[in-house]
Amino acid sequence: MNALRRNVLKGAAGAGTVAVAVAAGLLKPTLAMAVAPRSAFDTKNLADAMSGLGSAPADSKDIVVKAPDIAENGAVVPVEVISSIPGTTSIAIIAEKNTTPLVAQFDLMGGTEGFISTRIKMGSTALVRAVVTAGGKNYTTAKEVKVTIGGCGG
Amino acid sequence: MAEPMRIRATMAGDVADVKVLMNHPMETGLRKDAKTGQLVPALYITTVTASINGASVLNSGFGTGISKNPYLGFKVKGAKAGDKVVVNWTDNSGDKNTAEATIG
Numbered sequence: 450m451n452a453l454r455r456n457v458l459k460g461a462a463g464a465g466t467v468a469v470a471v472a473a474g475l476l477k478p479t480l481a482m483a484v485a486p487r488s489a490f491d492t493k494n495l496a497d498a499m500s501g502l503g504s505a506p507a508d509s510k511d512i513v514v515k516a517p518d519i520a521e522n523g524a525v526v527p528v529e530v531i532s533s534i535p536g537t538t539s540i541a542i543i544a545e546k547n548t549t550p551l552v553a554q555f556d557l558m559g560g561t562e563g564f565i566s567t568r569i570k571m572g573s574t575a576l577v578r579a580v581v582t583a584g585g586k587n588y589t590t591a592k593e594v595k596v597t598i599g600g601c602g603g
Numbered sequence: 604m605a606e607p608m609r610i611r612a613t614m615a616g617d618v619a620d621v622k623v624l625m626n627h628p629m630e631t632g633l634r635k636d637a638k639t640g641q642l643v644p645a646l647y648i649t650t651v652t653a654s655i656n657g658a659s660v661l662n663s664g665f666g667t668g669i670s671k672n673p674y675l676g677f678k679v680k681g682a683k684a685g686d687k688v689v690v691n692w693t694d695n696s697g698d699k700n701t702a703e704a705t706i707g
Contacts, residue, residue, distance in 0.1 A: 485664055487649070487664070490649075490664060490665075490666035490667075491666075524670060524671065525670045525671075526670070529676075542668075544668055547668050548631070548633060548667075549631075549666050549667055549668060550668075551666050551668070552665075552666050552668035552669060553663060553664065553665045553666060553668070553669055554663060554664045555661060555662075555663040555677070556661065556662040556663065557660070557661060557677075558659055558660060558661070558662070559654075559655070559658045559659055559660040559679070560660065560679050560680045560681040560682065561660045561661055561677055561678065561679045561680075562618065562677075562678040562679070562680055564676075564677060564678045565675070565676070565677055566622075566674070566675070566676030566677070567669065567670075567673065567674055567675050567676070568669070568670040568673065568674045569668050569669055569670060570629075570631075570667075570668050570669070570670050571668075
């Protein structure tokens with residue numbers, strides 16, 4: 450566990466550690482891709498969280514992040530991600546300024562559409578970023594949510 | 604021990620609209636107890652999986668940033684009314700819960 454975490458931290462410098470591990474057969478691709486590595490959920494900075502999701506994403510207009518412009522209560526911020534990119538296999542939600550930025554990652558299969566609706570906590574005003582994987586490539590878009598009362602700790 | 608989870612699944616055209624409400628405190632480990640001033644230990648759902656008629660449709664990993672009593676909505680194309688939806692979650696203490704519903 451700790452060794453893996455170290456690897457992911459190092460991944461910030463040499464992005465793609467996970468991809469390399471997959472290529473080397475150290476991680477079973479199906480398992481590795483099924484859900485982002487647990488360590489990605491523990492990481493405390495955005496760059497590490499992003500590298501935990503794989504290759505650097507490209508901006509896309511085919512993803513919509515639906516969230517309120519102003520959230521009065523950061524403990525419950527409704528977020529919807531809609532991806533119209535064909536072959537969407539994964540959606541990740543990142544609250545950029547949270548203590549642990551990676552909020553959740555969803556792997557879609559068996560006819561599940563590029564749609565996820567959930568409620569997240571936000572510590573402060575920040576971009577809510579969706580990272581969508583389709584055809585092995587990552588795409589992203591983000592929306593700013595202003596938070597008047599933080600919902601992380603306190 | 605875990606409290607029940609609620610699932611509602613309805614058909615909208617050829618797409619099943621599945622909504623799940625889980626009962627869970629989702630403690631981040633950063634919050635202090637108001638009375639004792641001690642940190643409340645982290646307790647949060649780590650994985651949620653869903654299947655329809657036994658075939659996986661969703662695997663997800665949660666961090667601590669998901670709200671208390673998590674809500675999750677997703678849409679599955681090709682499902683039919685009468686299909687059985689099963690949702691499982693596991694938290695970081697190893698606690699598990701499962702619920703099922705019929706698409707109506």
